[in-house]
Amino acid sequence: MVDLKELEKEIDALLETETPETLKKWLLEYRNENLETYMGLGSYFRSPLKLETCTIQPTKPQNIFDSTNDDSCDHKYANAA
Amino acid sequence: MFHTQERRDVRLTKAVECSRDNAWLGTAWYFWYHEDDAISWGNKSKKRTGYYEIYEADINRENILDTVFNEESYLFWLKQIEKVKKILLMAGEKPTLKELNEYFKRKDIWTRFSGVMFQDISFNADYFIIKYFQYKKRIQLAVYDYSIVSNFNLHFEGKCT
Known part of the structure; x- marks a missing residue:
């Protein structure tokens, strides 16, 4: 079983390394990678x-x-x- | 649980992985909790060949993030999604739920779980006692680790209505 409290600490640590710009960059790269119609x-x-x-x-x-x-x-x- | 696909020339031996935009828990193998939702999906979205197939499988849900029946898991999932959403909104972006979930998947967060179980709203009219009042949860499981799936077999084939 995953310890949710521990996992949340990891998530918070991860998000501490992110800024709106880095997340936006990730999002735009993801969208380009998944361009499909x-x-x-x-x-x-x-x-x-x-x-x-x-x-x-x-x-x-x-x-x-x-x-x-x-x-x-x-x-x-x-x-x- | 149940997996719906259009009828094909060859029976499936494994569920089909989904990465469409409306796969909003991200790229995963999707299963329905209720058989009637699997059938409804077959009639709605698996009409390409005129017939749909419902497969059933046993799924070990021991390591699932169950946002449907487990309050702690639901609140945890909601909280994390909101955190990322907030940052992206600050960047002027409006992410989809799929994009938010894919972020956590790709950062190896959601992949700590074998899958995520969630519910959304069905417009299956059979569920309405009072018009527009959906009394039954439409529950899906997005499986990230296929090793939890066993006994994947054809349950039945149906003609699209």
């Missing part, structure tokens, strides 16, 4: 993140998934739009 049936998912350049410009939608509600955790595709 999903394509629905006959349409593109519009990510709030704007890509400055994109070389992939399909001329028509491609049906990769059968359902817009697909939640399969092993399907991850990069944003192509």
Whole structure:
């Protein structure tokens, strides 16, 4: 069993080493690392993140998934739009 | 506990690890506490092949951070999440719950536990006696250490409604 009080001391010690800037940096790096969107049936998912350049410009939608509600955790595709 | 996936050509021999944005306890293998939530999830989100599969498994929850039934664990988890959230808000960022949990996972804090059990709100209409009053907890377990999972087997297959 994990001692929660001891673990909390470790967490506090960890957070003592963090500043808003270091945590923000971690968060932004994590977000970049996990940039992913999903394509629905006959349409593109519009990510709030704007890509400055994109070389992939399909001329028509491609049906990769059968359902817009697909939640399969092993399907991850990069944003192509 | 139960694990829901869409029906595939080959039966699963292991749960599928999830890292989607709505996997808000971070990258983990997710299991449902109640079978009807597993079925509801199959109908809602595992419709790609028209059928879903419910697997069941035995899970050793001895080293789980149980935020559902254990008050101390719940308050501990809540407190730590709030600490990181506060710092990030100072940096002008609005993290998601998944991002907060991933932070603790990647800093080898949450990984001291074999998993985290939590509840959220279900919109399964079968649970409502009075409209909008959710009386039943929708409980999930996010497993970080797969060695606590045993006897993973197909429970049944269902047709999506």
